Amino acid sequence: MKDRELVERFQNGEKSAFDELVKRHYAETFSLYMRMAGDEMLADDLCQETYLRVYRGLTRFRNESAFSTWLYRISVNVANSHFRKEKFRKIFVSDAEVERHPAGEEPDDVWTHAGLWPAIKKLPKKQRTVVMLRTFQQLPFREVAKIMDITENSAKVNFHHAVSNLRKELEKE
16 A cells, blocks of 8 residues: 555545554654664654654645655654754764664665765765765655755755765865
């Protein structure tokens, strides 16, 4: 059953459809928050807040975009809200955390380069977000654009600038 069908079932009063949506998407959401926060408890708390907001807003979801796009938009908003409230701007994991990737998943070697994470931390917020969604969540630019509420071309340009800035930063080493 597709997400669209589960959303419609939930909107028609079948509350168990929400449980299935959570089961399908929780690991992906948790992984995103682990990359952003680097802390399992915080990632779990942010997931809970995200799915609470999804539950509250799902009856108003119009299925004009993919459920996953809407979920990522909520996830990014929850993270931004949390970090803004806490005035905690270091939203990416440290080099030590990269070595402890969640659930035994091995990242590509290029993404474990010791100097990469400090370089990513130096990127402007929009570029960091595009890199995280495009590279680590493996989303197409169209989805990244919808999540960030920017044009697809803007997502591509931000990604290009991010890669260029990362290359410059890594060449300094």
